[in-house]
Amino acid sequence: MSNSQAALKIEIPADEAVYYEATAAKQCEQIAKFDSMAQLLALNQSDTASLVAKLALTEDRGTFPYPHDLWMCATYDCLAERDVLEYLAPLRGKRVLQVGGQGHHAVQFMIGGASEA
Secondary structure, eight states: OOGGGOOOOOOOOHHHHHHHHHHHHHHHHHHHTOOSHHHHHHHOOSHHHHHHHHHHHOSOOOBTTBSHHHHOOOGGGHHHHHHHHHHHOOOTTOBOOOOSSSSHHHHHHHHTTOSBO
16 A cells, blocks of 8 residues: 555544544534524634534525625635635545544535535
């Protein structure tokens, strides 16, 4: 197996895995009961949660990542975020992986056209 085909193996310490599994399960249980974006935003008021809500509520989303003000949320590092989003575009048909966080960017990329996240 070549280096490019080698499987990536990441071991998460057991105590961290238990914590994150419990946290994710609790949030999934809460979200499953929601019937509006307002409820999601009440649970999580982060910039990325707000971005996902804004995207979900916008009918004309343009073409990822334009217009930038619709697809970007990093006010402190917006130029770097713009560069990354433009590098990833177009998303149509691509598989994306978000490592860490709560999955907001994975959802953002699915809205932007990714086939899997």
